[in-house]
Amino acid sequence: MTYLNQSISVLYGSEKGRLSRLVKRIVGNGHTADELVQDAFFKLIDASRKRQIDEPRAYLTRAARNLALNHLRHLRQGVEVGIAEQVYNAVADSRASPEVELLYRQELRRLLEALTALPPRRREIFILHRFEGASYSEIATQLGLSRRTVINHVFNALSDLDVALGPDFLSFP
Numbered sequence: 001m002t003y004l005n006q007s008i009s010v011l012y013g014s015e016k017g018r019l020s021r022l023v024k025r026i027v028g029n030g031h032t033a034d035e036l037v038q039d040a041f042f043k044l045i046d047a048s049r050k051r052q053i054d055e056p057r058a059y060l061t062r063a064a065r066n067l068a069l070n071h072l073r074h075l076r077q078g079v080e081v082g083i084a085e086q087v088y089n090a091v092a093d094s095r096a097s098p099e100v101e102l103l104y105r106q107e108l109r110r111l112l113e114a115l116t117a118l119p120p121r122r123r124e125i126f127i128l129h130r131f132e133g134a135s136y137s138e139i140a141t142q143l144g145l146s147r148r149t150v151i152n153h154v155f156n157a158l159s160d161l162d163v164a165l166g167p168d169f170l171s172f173p
Contacts, residue, residue: 008048011056012041019064026068036071040064107169114164118157125150126157 016037024033040063044056053059095101115123125143128134129150136154140147 007056008041008045011044011060015057015060019060022061023064023068026065027071032071033068036067037064039067043067110165110169111161114161117164118160122153122157122160125153129154 019037019040020030020033023036024030027033027036040060043063044053044060047053047059048056115126118126125139128139128142129136134142136147136150139145139150143150
């Protein structure tokens with residue numbers, strides 16, 4: 001998975017601009033184009049988990065073009081509502097305030113510290129399951145453990161994190 005993430009990052013850096021220009025020519029809106037390009041990359045990631053993608057650039061181009069055409073069709077059918085770029089720019093910023101962002105960073109730091117405090121094998125299994133999306137069976141096969149042992153490690157990790165982080169974790173006033 002790490003190799004996939006690195007190659008996707010490189011591909012994203014090299015192809016995002018070209019794909020955004022292509023999609024913007026079709027849909028006429030830069031913000032919509034950026035969203036559709038991101039959706040195309042999500043499609044690539046999902047597809048590459050299921051099968052080998054021999055030509056990722058071609059796959060992305062086709063996916064982005066199809067998403068743009070689907071977007072236009074949905075607009076005509078009334079399924080999606082188009083927003084002019086000027087209106088989009090006038091909408092208030094939906095990002096978190098600096099104060100809330102600081103609180104989330106502090107909570108993230110607490111979580112990372114609690115994860116670091118887990119026993120190494122338990123931490124490895126927990127990260128594979130919760131962050132990388134591996135199933136219990138996949139982890140058991142990969143690490144040469146029984147499925148029940150993997151489940152116990154995940155359960156114990158959740159219990160340890162619950163104790164370490166306490167009931168106030170991510171509860172802001």
